[in-house]
Amino acid sequence: MSGEFNLIEKYFVGRQKQRNDVLLAAGDDCALVQVPQGLSVAISTDTLVAGTHFLEDADPALVAHKALASNISDLAAMGATPAWVSFALTMPEPDEVWLAPFCESFFSLADYFGIQLIGGDTTKGPLSLTLTVQGLVNPEKALRRNGARVGDRIYVTGNLGDSKAGLDVILSAQQEDKPYASELEQRHYLSSPRVLVGQALLGLASSAIDISDGLISDLKHILKRSNVGASIDVSTLPVSNELVQFLGSAEQAQQYALSSGEEYELCFTVPEQNLGAIESALAHCGTQITCIGQIRPEGMFEIHTQGKALDWTLSGYDHFN
Amino acid sequence: MSGEFNLIEKYFVGRQKQRNDVLLAAGDDCALVQVPQGLSVAISTDTLVAGTHFLEDADPALVAHKALASNISDLAAMGATPAWVSFALTMPEPDEVWLAPFCESFFSLADYFGIQLIGGDTTKGPLSLTLTVQGLVNPEKALRRNGARVGDRIYVTGNLGDSKAGLDVILSAQQEDKPYASELEQRHYLSSPRVLVGQALLGLASSAIDISDGLISDLKHILKRSNVGASIDVSTLPVSNELVQFLGSAEQAQQYALSSGEEYELCFTVPEQNLGAIESALAHCGTQITCIGQIRPEGMFEIHTQGKALDWTLSGYDHFN
Known part of the structure; x- marks a missing residue:
């Protein structure tokens, strides 16, 4: 059975084109990214737990899509352009039959939106996923919840x-x-x-x-x-x-x-x-x-x-x- | 039993002084933060699972310290200055006896390092925590793993x-x-x-x-x-x-x-x-x-x-x- 490091190397590293604003992705203590002048960073975190948000035996490709899409949706609601995602995966044991279709679907959606996986964590425990997505937006124009006026x-x-x-x-x-x-x-x-x-x-x-x-x-x-x-x-x-x-x-x-x-x-x-x-x-x-x-x-x-x-x-x- | 929204309001919102670079914290689809020109963002994610990283009955104040400290340590290893943290909490049910000392300890350490909670998620499921911390660092000087030379x-x-x-x-x-x-x-x-x-x-x-x-x-x-x-x-x-x-x-x-x-x-x-x-x-x-x-x-x-x-x-x- 492969260990944590092999799992990350095999399924998550080098799967995507490097964005120009990513100075360091996986492989160091932190990822390192650059933000263009005039833009702010929009950040959202979502957790999906097996048994609460999806069934244990749900198709891993569908789970991957749902997890990433729901997070990207938060960026969309601010008008932000998706940029980076960190991904924490907890699973009972390294299950490659689950991971292969999961990653295929995850990276397919990430590539579609030009969003790069910049880091994360893999741990042993009951199946769950936590994603933190980040996007870029002009802070003056970002869509907020507090701007609705009577008559809109x-x-x-x-x-x-x-x-x-x-x-x-x-x-x-x-x-x-x-x-x-x-x-x-x-x-x-x-x-x-x-x-x-x-x-x-x-x-x-x-x-x-x-x-x-x-x-x-x-x-x-x-x-x-x-x-x-x-x-x-x-x-x-x-x-x-x-x-x-x-x-x-x-x-x-x-x-x-x-x-x-x-x-x-x-x-x-x-x-x-x-x-x-x-x-x-x-x-x-x-x-x-x-x-x-x-x-x-x-x-x-x-x-x-x-x-x-x-x-x-x-x-x-x-x-x- | 209080619901998700009450839980977040009661334990996580308004507990800290707002940093000047945080334009939006909790309460919208995303948090919104600003990055000073010339600095990059260092990002690290860690998950702690009950039963893997700490015992189910461990003191919640100690668990909070360990979770946040281990994440901040990744920023320290890059030479980055801690700035923001997103926190995803999964627990079987809203347990205020656990949450009160947890949050006390969490915010005490966060305040010590000037790090602001900017968002997260609370979900129902087996106890686990995922934190994503972010810090600021000059990308030219950031401490990496690849610079050691013979004789150092x-x-x-x-x-x-x-x-x-x-x-x-x-x-x-x-x-x-x-x-x-x-x-x-x-x-x-x-x-x-x-x-x-x-x-x-x-x-x-x-x-x-x-x-x-x-x-x-x-x-x-x-x-x-x-x-x-x-x-x-x-x-x-x-x-x-x-x-x-x-x-x-x-x-x-x-x-x-x-x-x-x-x-x-x-x-x-x-x-x-x-x-x-x-x-x-x-x-x-x-x-x-x-x-x-x-x-x-x-x-x-x-x-x-x-x-x-x-x-x-x-x-x-x-x-x-």
């Missing part, structure tokens, strides 16, 4: 709800025979971080967040930090045809869209005067965006369907609840 | 071997009655990262590493990266009087000094012409340094006692062996 329009990228349906399939064999079950299961793992959208929003959006806990739960982070309220029209929520077929009703698809976590789509707000500019700025990204509501004064939070009030009880995903 | 003197800071003896006490109740058992147990947890020494070595030492796997194992990283060999005189190895008393012989203490991991002392090499400058540069640090040998041509590796050859079989600590 609220947008989301892509479709919402598929991830939650995919999780239903993963957790219950009874769901596997429903329409589009396997497509939705794949979508739970294979999100596309909205990096290009985040960059296009710089200077135009007043706030942004990525949808990891669920639309309502994440939007409320923006509302709290911005001291504002919101009005959401559920009839406008973008849901896939596959989700409606899977659930059997458009209303249930809307409910999923409100609460589905781990979507890794962006939710952002746009001031009235930038609405035209947003459309053209996003034209080259090839990502659908949908206006789902408007920012209201603090304390006001309403979810309606074409003006008619709803009264669903929903909450986001909280790892300890 | 080899130094270590502090005493070696105590950490391994402390681990003996932790792992075997039979050791508890030996002399100085409790002092050595404390030292296993309470190392002092050699940050000031690392900074003082900038421009003077030709290479450096921190002793996490064991002196021989870590020195060999320097030798491999620098394409050189070494000669070590074990009679010069700095060992504490407590360690000699605990083990009952000076020779066994020397063996411990060669292989003891998790010491978090520095091992570094100094060219002949800088020997005088090193002594004065380190005078203000208050840390003992000891010359233990000399760099030799590649392929030569000898451990002797005052010129007499030894033949001990020793190896470092490898998490999968």
Whole structure:
């Protein structure tokens, strides 16, 4: 059985082209990177634990994609350009049958976004992964949660709800025979971080967040930090045809869209005067965006369907609840 | 039982003074930090797993110190000035009896080194911690592993071997009655990262590493990266009087000094012409340094006692062996 050093050498070292701003990657006490003048470093850390965030026997290639994509999504939500990632892997024993497809998928996504693995740690213990990604962004323009103002329009990228349906399939064999079950299961793992959208929003959006806990739960982070309220029209929520077929009703698809976590789509707000500019700025990204509501004064939070009030009880995903 | 958000708010947010270079800490998708012109960012990641790196019932205050100190030690080994830390905590359930002393100790050490917690993640799962620390260093002067040259003197800071003896006490109740058992147990947890020494070595030492796997194992990283060999005189190895008393012989203490991991002392090499400058540069640090040998041509590796050859079989600590 190979030891820690061999494992790192074999699977993680020399797999990627060296970025010009990486002075030292693996092989010393620290990595060493350079930051261009005028840019700041955006940093985000996420942990995925087997049994909590993915099943022990989940496809390692899908786990790798999910782990890295969810982290890159945090950079996208700031409008940052991905640059470097540190990766801490804990596993019960060196399992090359697991590691080979994991690394293949990990480096494939990392290369796609030009993000270089600069270091990490491999340890023995229950399977889990912690990634720290770093990106570069102009600090004056970085998308924050605290800039939403009354009257701003609220947008989301892509479709919402598929991830939650995919999780239903993963957790219950009874769901596997429903329409589009396997497509939705794949979508739970294979999100596309909205990096290009985040960059296009710089200077135009007043706030942004990525949808990891669920639309309502994440939007409320923006509302709290911005001291504002919101009005959401559920009839406008973008849901896939596959989700409606899977659930059997458009209303249930809307409910999923409100609460589905781990979507890794962006939710952002746009001031009235930038609405035209947003459309053209996003034209080259090839990502659908949908206006789902408007920012209201603090304390006001309403979810309606074409003006008619709803009264669903929903909450986001909280790892300890 | 409190949820993830309350836990973070209560124990991790607003515990420290904001550094001037931190534009955003907790509360957004990413942290945002600024890097002064001319300096690079040194980054290191370490994971500690309950059952592998510490016992499940270990004092949380000691675990916090060990986790953060071992990470800061990597910055010290590059000569970097500590700046920021991201912290991912996985625990079976929100345990405030564990968290309160953990955070007290964590922030006490962080404040001592002027390092600010800028983000992280809390997740449900088997107890483990992953820290990513970042520091600032002049890239031209940063201490690397590849600069040792034939003839350079080899130094270590502090005493070696105590950490391994402390681990003996932790792992075997039979050791508890030996002399100085409790002092050595404390030292296993309470190392002092050699940050000031690392900074003082900038421009003077030709290479450096921190002793996490064991002196021989870590020195060999320097030798491999620098394409050189070494000669070590074990009679010069700095060992504490407590360690000699605990083990009952000076020779066994020397063996411990060669292989003891998790010491978090520095091992570094100094060219002949800088020997005088090193002594004065380190005078203000208050840390003992000891010359233990000399760099030799590649392929030569000898451990002797005052010129007499030894033949001990020793190896470092490898998490999968």
